[in-house]
Structures are given as C-alpha cells and as structure tokens.
Amino acid sequence: MPAIRFRSWLPTVTGRLSFSSFGHSLHPSPTEYTNRAAADERCLVCSQGRIGIDATIPLSLAQAIWDRDGDLVYVALCKAVAIGQRRQEALTGHVFIVQRKVAWQEAEQIVEALRRLLASYVDPERSGQLSTFIENEWDNCIRELKRRCAFEVEVEICRSGKTTITVDEESLTNPNRPSLGNTRQLQERFAHRLAAQVFYFLRDIGHHHQHHDPTTDTIVDLFRFDGSDDFSWREQVLYNIYRTIIQYKRNPQNKQFHECLGLLAYASTFQEVSKQELDPTTAQQLPYFHAIGLERSLSSMQAVSQLANERAVRRNAILQNIILWVVGFVISVIGLLQVTETKIEEPSAMLRLFGRFAVQSTEYLAGMVGFAILATVMLHSETRFNPKKWRVVINLVRTVSAWPKSLSGGFFVLIGFLVLALLYWVVQAV
Numbered sequence: 001m002p003a004i005r006f007r008s009w010l011p012t013v014t015g016r017l018s019f020s021s022f023g024h025s026l027h028p029s030p031t032e033y034t035n036r037a038a039a040d041e042r043c044l045v046c047s048q049g050r051i052g053i054d055a056t057i058p059l060s061l062a063q064a065i066w067d068r069d070g071d072l073v074y075v076a077l078c079k080a081v082a083i084g085q086r087r088q089e090a091l092t093g094h095v096f097i098v099q100r101k102v103a104w105q106e107a108e109q110i111v112e113a114l115r116r117l118l119a120s121y122v123d124p125e126r127s128g129q130l131s132t133f134i135e136n137e138w139d140n141c142i143r144e145l146k147r148r149c150a151f152e153v154e155v156e157i158c159r160s161g162k163t164t165i166t167v168d169e170e171s172l173t174n175p176n177r178p179s180l181g182n183t184r185q186l187q188e189r190f191a192h193r194l195a196a197q198v199f200y201f202l203r204d205i206g207h208h209h210q211h212h213d214p215t216t217d218t219i220v221d222l223f224r225f226d227g228s229d230d231f232s233w234r235e236q237v238l239y240n241i242y243r244t245i246i247q248y249k250r251n252p253q254n255k256q257f258h259e260c261l262g263l264l265a266y267a268s269t270f271q272e273v274s275k276q277e278l279d280p281t282t283a284q285q286l287p288y289f290h291a292i293g294l295e296r297s298l299s300s301m302q303a304v305s306q307l308a309n310e311r312a313v314r315r316n317a318i319l320q321n322i323i324l325w326v327v328g329f330v331i332s333v334i335g336l337l338q339v340t341e342t343k344i345e346e347p348s349a350m351l352r353l354f355g356r357f358a359v360q361s362t363e364y365l366a367g368m369v370g371f372a373i374l375a376t377v378m379l380h381s382e383t384r385f386n387p388k389k390w391r392v393v394i395n396l397v398r399t400v401s402a403w404p405k406s407l408s409g410g411f412f413v414l415i416g417f418l419v420l421a422l423l424y425w426v427v428q429a430v
Helices: 061-065 100-120 134-150 184-206 233-251 254-277 291-339 351-361 360-378 391-401 405-429
Strands: 004-009 032-038 043-049 072-083 086-099 149-157 162-167 223-225
Touching: 004 184, 032 100, 043 086, 043 100, 043 134, 043 184, 061 351, 061 405, 072 100, 072 134, 072 149, 072 184, 086 100, 086 184, 100 134, 162 184, 223 233, 233 254, 233 291, 254 291
Parallel strands: none
Antiparallel strands: 004 162, 004 223, 032 043, 043 072, 072 086, 086 149, 149 162
C-alpha cells in the first residue's frame, strides 16, 4: 500500500522559520524539549500532552474535566539537514502519538534519557559530532517509540514553512491504533485526521500565535499531496487565509481588525514564498488578491469602529455618572433626614408605599435595581444583545448539543423553569 502524503504551510511573516525557537510552547500545555545545535547540525527532542477530543468542547472546560496535560502525548524527534548548498535548510524526522495511560510511562523514560543526553552535549571539540554523540540513544528511542506508539508520521519542515507529512503503511497497520475499518477510504480519512493533529502540534511548537487566539487557530489546514502537484495545496492555503480575513472583516471589532491585518501579512508572505518555489508559469496561476486595497478597507473600517467605540465609552461614562449622582443624592437626603429635626406631617401615598416596600422587601428592591443596571449596561454595550458574539453562549450550546438527546433536552427544560421562576420572582416583587 503506497504512503499517503500531505502538505501545508507553517505561517511565518518573514518567510524564513527560526529552527532555534522550535520546541517552546505553552499551548495547549507546556512542552518538554531540548533543542541543541553544533556547527551544521541541529537536533530537536520535544514532547507535549494534548487532549484528543472533539473541538466542540471548549479547551478550558476539557482541561478542567480531564487531565490538564492531555490523554495523548506527541513526541517529535527531528534533525536539521541541508538542501543543496544551504545548511540546516529543513527539519526532518518523526512524530509519534503515544497514549498516556497505555504506553507513555515506559516511553517517557526513554525520551527523557535522550533529552538529558542531548542537553549534556558541549561542543564538537570535547564531545565530537552531535549526530555521532547521540546516535545510539536516538536510534533506540525511535525503535522503542515505534513499538509503543498509536500513530507515527514522517515530517519535513522547510525554512520557508512548507511542511510535508508522510503516513506510511506501517503506521496504518499499527496494531496499537484505534480500529476504524480496513477499507482504503476509511484508512485515508483516518490518516488525514491524525496527520492534521500532528500538523497542529508542529505549528504550536514552531509558530507563535501573534495574530489570533491559539485555541481557535485552524486558519491553515493540511491538504493531500500526490507527490507532484505542488500547486493545488498552495491555492487552498491562500483561499483559507483570505476566507478567514473576510469572515473577520464581516465582524467589525477592534480585535478582529488587528487579526485581519496580521493574517493579511501572512497571505502576502506565503504568496511571495510560493512564487519563489514554483516555476514562473505555474506561479502565475496563483489566485490574485488585492492586498493593498483590502488593507486600506480594513484600516478605514477600523477607524469607524474605533469612533463608535469611543462614543459608546462616553455614553457609558455619562450613564455611570448619572447612576452615581442618583445614589449619592439618595444617600445625602437620607443622611439629612436623620440629622434634621424637621418632620414630614403628611407624606404622599406613593412615598409611603415605596418606603414600606423598601423596608419589607429589601432583597427584591436590590434585585430590581441590579437587574435594571445590568440591562442598561448591556443595552449600551458593544454586543447589543447579539448572541452570535457571546462566546460563552456559543460554547454552552455546542457542549450541550454534543450530549445525548435526553440529557440535553432535560437541561433546556431546566433552563426554561429557571427563566419562569425568575419572571415569577420579578412579578411578585413588583
């Protein structure tokens, strides 16, 4: 059975990745890594716990429910190689996925021994060549991880960001992997999904999320590569980036504008990189996007949004001042009534009713005032009661939708009863 290959691009604004920074990442959990270089050689050993669940459940909730370090451990063993006359032009090696509860306890000791040996390397004069210094331990680690892992791929990451992931027959027939059928179609689908997770792992340890939230960074996906067509996957990457920019552009918020400008820089860089790596005839077929015009449009929309936000801030400040003035006035009047000897002979019926209600139902009065303040603030806020912009609501709906129908139905019924109880409480208070 032939190997299955995929390609994508690790985003880099400069068009050249820095291999010396590979390995460090805090998302979704801190990595344990050693990245050592000597002369023309570089070796990387990196492991990270990741949660192997569906994306409908928010990452923070998943980390609170399950082990924060994840139920799967991704291990990367890579070396820098030369391409032509350029030294350390690509990182090549293996990435293994190991189940934490099944085989990681023994595999961790082997990986940790290799990391310690790599960290103890001094320089070529005292320790010899780097590849020779760790050769035996490196080969042993790969051999043991192949025996214990649930999935394995070969990776190649070029300086330009071009990333190739290869799934061979040995990984598809691994007895440790989950059984998803024996047909070629199911195996290819399985390989694509796991290779995409490997790509996200490589992206996290080699790319800093400066222009987007790392928990939602699926802007650049992984695409099938037949070994000869170097154009189709580049076209899809460009479409993905610009599609995300347009989606952000339709949701005018200051944060989205900054992300759009950052993604626009990525798109321009990738287009230039692709023109250098493709032949001139094929490069002309890349989709053309007017980056300068889009940037001007984003800057204009950002200025309008900032003006609207400044007006909203001024309105909220005026509202807060009015509320504070009313509260201060009431407190002042109450204080004056406490110290003055003047008596009110015939207070109005409305004043007596309000005083009786304030004394006998203090908690109801406080609830009504708090509800009125909350409603006023939300009316003058940026969301304007638009549930599509409430990330908490979206995550809650997605999570509940993943539950069984009987459980999710009961949850929504309970929410309905709580809303009715709140309305009844408000009516009784009035």
